[in-house]
Amino acid sequence: MTTWSIAELAAEFEVTLRTIRFYEDRGLLTPERRGTTRVYHPRDRVRLSLILRGKRLGFSLDEIARIVDMYDAEPGEEGQLVYLLDQITHRRQELEQRRRDIEDTLQDLAEVETRCHTDLKALRNGTA
Template sequence: MSAESGSWTITELASEYDVTLRTIRFYEDRGLLTPERRGTARVYHPRDRVRLALILRGKRLGFSLDEIATIVDMYDAEPGEEGQLVYLLQQIAIRRADLEQRRRDLDQTLDDLSEVARRCQADLDKLRSA
């Protein structure tokens, strides 16, 4: 099986996306992927391949599997692609706000550490010069 035939094995998908077989089976168990079964073999079609790419992108962006499931499942159901895009934009705004707050928190922590280090160095310099 291959891209030419429009289907992939679990091993081919795992290799292509640099994930473990266990990861793909986990997404299957969660209902995010639904490969065709041919005996004991799993056969993945373009829909599964696209969904796997979306799942992995969603994970990289920090979305939970529940959020990812909502987004990818909306494509197949009402309100369809428009609803999916509206929901995704809302989730992106929420995620962006969270990350921006984390950035401000990190910047403040780094500033605090710099100030403490400056004070420690000044105190150490005083001790050494005395």
């Protein structure tokens, strides 16, 4: 079975050792201990990937913990699937709103930029 050290996981996922230890302290990762050495198994690697993806998507650590714990649970339990679907719907709505806000802001910036170019051209031509 493939295993990883904390340094290998940190390098692979481009996070600090402190970040991984923080997730351990929160109970999100549970590496095997061999003396003072942490040994991470494929389960830990998958969980770290899910945690980091959840963070990128804006989930809180509590939400991530619930979702990641579902990964280990028996598939098909109705309550878990309903919860996960609710979280997906909620997050999708938030992200869609952010996308609309970003698109609106980009359009506003483009309009201001066009006006600035027009005003600058007029100033340089002495027609302002």
